Amino acid sequence: MPSTNAEIAQRLSGVHDEWMMTDAERSAVHSMLTTLKPQVAIEVGVYRAGSLAILAVHCQKVYALDIDxxxxxxxxxxxPNIEFITGPS
Ligand SMILES: C[S@@+](CC[C@H](N)C(=O)[O-])C[C@H]1O[C@@H](n2cnc3c(N)ncnc32)[C@H](O)[C@@H]1O
Structure with missing residues (x-):
């Protein structure tokens, strides 16, 4: 949970540093993964691994692609269950 004024202001803006989605979008992804229970996922665009962290919890195997x-x-x-691929999508 955010504790400083800066963290609270950032959270109210809807976007978190490590997670480039709003809380509502994050909740939707979490619900979708809980319902679908995919064995494998592919993430194109890792950035700071915000969405990747939740994919890693819900999927047996994740392929994570980023140009950086x-x-x-x-x-x-x-x-350990994520295979990284560095290069253009
Ligand atoms: C919007 S961020 C991803 C946000 C992340 N999924 C999250 O939820 O926090 C976009 C990422 O795509 C990567 N990217 C941009 N162009 C790319 C390309 N052509 N191929 C692969 N990755 C690319 C960038 O390096 C950046 O890390």
């Missing part, structure tokens, strides 16, 4: 090598270098060790 920062994503694979930073998050590959954090998610």
């Amino acid at each position: 090598p920062f994503c694979e270098a930073t998050y590959a060790s954090r998610f």
Whole structure:
């Protein structure tokens, strides 16, 4: 939960730093994954791994694609069930 004024203002704007979706969009994704229970997912565009983190919880295997090598270098060790691919979609 946000605790500082800056965090609260940011949350009220609807977009979180690590997650480039509003809370409502995040809730919709969570509901969809809970209902569909996909075994495999492909994420095109990782950024700071906000949506990827929830995919990693709900899917057995995730392929994560981003053109920015920062994503694979930073998050590959954090998610054992995610295979990172660095390059253009
Ligand atoms: C909007 S952000 C992704 C947000 C993330 N899914 C989330 O929910 O936090 C877009 C990402 O797409 C990546 N990207 C942009 N153009 C790309 C391309 N042609 N191929 C692969 N990745 C690309 C950027 O590097 C960036 O990390």
